[in-house]
Amino acid sequence: MASVPRQLAVVVVLVAFGAAAKTVAAVVSGSRAILADSVTCFASLAAAGAVVYYYRASLVPPDEDHPYGHARLRYGGVLASLAFYMMAAGANVAFTLEGLRGYRVEAAAGLPWLLAGTGLYAAAVLLARSLDPVVRVYAGFTASELLETGVSLGGSLAGQYIGYMYDLAGAAAITGYILHEAYEAHRYLLRVFSDVAAPRRLYEMLRRELELRGLRLVRARLRMLDDRTCAGDAVAVPPPGMSADVADLLVDEVVEELGKRNCDVVIHVAYAERSSPRASEARRDATERTRL
Ligand SMILES: [Zn+2]
Structure with missing residues (x-):
């Protein structure tokens, strides 16, 4: 260098x-x-x-x-x-x-x-x-x-x-x-x-890392800041019965995994019972739960 x-x-x-x-x-x-x-x-x-x-x-x-x-x-x-x-x-x-x-x-x-x-x-x-x-x-x-x-x-x-x-x-x-x-x-x-989206494989990786930990990805937006680095946000739903503390810990791990790929992602934890009929409200709730 x-x-x-x-x-x-x-x-x-x-x-x-x-x-x-x-x-x-x-x-x-x-x-x-x-x-x-x-x-x-x-x-x-x-x-x-x-x-x-x-x-x-x-x-x-x-x-x-x-x-x-x-x-x-x-x-x-x-x-x-x-x-x-x-x-x-x-x-x-x-x-x-x-x-x-x-x-x-x-x-x-x-x-x-x-x-x-x-x-x-x-x-x-x-x-x-x-x-x-x-x-x-x-x-x-x-x-x-x-x-x-x-x-x-x-x-x-x-x-x-x-x-x-x-x-x-x-x-x-x-x-x-x-x-x-x-x-x-x-x-x-x-x-x-124009904030082009991150490559498909980063979205797939995010989904996989969450699924490995039992969480479900419901929304993700990843954009490229330059040729190498990306940033974005995502919403994940934990499985029924998982405590908020555990979900937080698991999501932290996923954030770290993506960080290793130069992708700075903020993941909101949302709860399934609120996600389907009132998706926008759940999204707003999720934003209020913003971690970091
Ligand atoms: Zn400056």
């Missing part, structure tokens, strides 16, 4: 030099495809800064103003990445449209710089493989970034030898790709913000 920030710093430095080399390649070759690639790299770099900033913020333990912890602050990085991706896409659209007027590509002049940039990027992607998935994906430290270099290289070469439209098509492809990334980031955020 302690080595992750240092590793991340190395990744960021590699990407920074990689992006700078690609920018030189874009300037000396005049290729719009390479330009789009380098703009994307800088967006990734800015995203990396935001992702790391919010990742650190998310590690702060729960406090008064964030009683469920700060885990979701991680998504601030994804949100910022989305903004940087859109900025890059906007710049690329402008460069691409402007390029429609026609231009010359000297791909060979940019080639050494492009290869140097690609090498640095490849090293960064390899190093980033052990990083946190949110950091890796939303800071753009993935193999798909190398694919962009392939597109910019192919586009610029075809642009020099066949016609600038091929180079422009490369730029458009890279722009399309970053828009796709932005769309994926948007979907990912929406999934988290």
